[in-house]
Amino acid sequence: ATQPYDDDNLFAKILRDEIPSKRVYEDDYAIAFHDIAPQAPTHLLVIPRGRYVSWDDFSTRASEAEIAGFVRAVGTVARAAGMVEPGYRLLANTGGHGGQEVPHLHVHIFAGRPLGPMLA
Ligand code: 5GP
Numbered sequence: 001a002t003q004p005y006d007d008d009n010l011f012a013k014i015l016r017d018e019i020p021s022k023r024v025y026e027d028d029y030a031i032a033f034h035d036i037a038p039q040a041p042t043h044l045l046v047i048p049r050g051r052y053v054s055w056d057d058f059s060t061r062a063s064e065a066e067i068a069g070f071v072r073a074v075g076t077v078a079r080a081a082g083m084v085e086p087g088y089r090l091l092a093n094t095g096g097h098g099g100q101e102v103p104h105l106h107v108h109i110f111a112g113r114p115l116g117p118m119l120a
Contacts, residue, residue, distance in 0.1 A: 005051040011104035029069030041112025056091040083111040
């Protein structure tokens with residue numbers, strides 16, 4: 001079972017602009033901003049506006065419109081940043097074993113160098 005959504009989590013505060021972030025994109029469904037500790041030359045985070053703890057919470061509870069809007073936003077951010085060629089990587093850490101640190105769904109976008117094989 002998914003934990004209840006915490007309105008005081010870091011990304012909830014970034015959504016409300018209570019904590020500053022370097023936003024690169026926003027629409028009705030999602031916002032995107034630079035990760036504070038980039039693991040690649042380009043490292044962005046895309047989050048839905050809705051109150052979802054994780055990929056699991058979102059994929060089971062969100063409406064079709066929210067799911068479509070979020071997926072489209074992830075693609076739009078990568079495309080707008082010119083990452084489609086030569087390519088990029090998406091990652092959604094989920095839960096404890098997934099190494100998720102912030103309990104609001106976020107998809108990482110990594111790009112800007114050859115990323116090599118997937119790490120364990
Ligand atoms: P997770 O480990 O949950 O998948 O990813 C959390 C990400 O949030 C990490 O990559 C971390 O660097 C990033 N992060 C942590 N605190 C902040 C912050 O205050 N601002 C921004 N923009 N990113 C943050």
